[in-house]
Amino acid sequence: QTIALIELLSREQNIVKQLCHLFEIPRSSYHYHLKHRGLVKPEREKLRQQAIAIHRDSRGSAGARTIAGQLNQLGENVGRYKAASLMRDAGLISNQPRKHRYKIANDES
Numbered sequence: 001q002t003i004a005l006i007e008l009l010s011r012e013q014n015i016v017k018q019l020c021h022l023f024e025i026p027r028s029s030y031h032y033h034l035k036h037r038g039l040v041k042p043e044r045e046k047l048r049q050q051a052i053a054i055h056r057d058s059r060g061s062a063g064a065r066t067i068a069g070q071l072n073q074l075g076e077n078v079g080r081y082k083a084a085s086l087m088r089d090a091g092l093i094s095n096q097p098r099k100h101r102y103k104i105a106n107d108e109s
Contacts, residue, residue, distance in 0.1 A: 006030060055094075062094060066094075
């Protein structure tokens with residue numbers, strides 16, 4: 001991530017301004033991310049745990065739309081993009097089962 005790279009490269013206060021300009025990141029955003037990087041948001045963590053449970057119950061086949069729908073049924077207001085973000089944070093990947101394919105029979109007459 002760019003914020004981590006700027007933090008690594010900058011050990012002086014003057015170079016932060018130049019690096020943020022180089023990477024086209026506002027300095028206020030850089031400092032905001034430094035201040036809030038270790039905070040855990042309990043509401044988001046609860047949603048993430050629910051998404052993990054839904055994904056596990058579907059044996060790994062639930063995607064962002066399914067997870068969003070199930071969370072909405074549970075009373076949470078979650079769209080598919082937020083569900084996709086929760087999946088990304090938890091490292092979940094939808095694994096749909098393959099479609100059944102028929103073998104082509106050899107004509108032995």
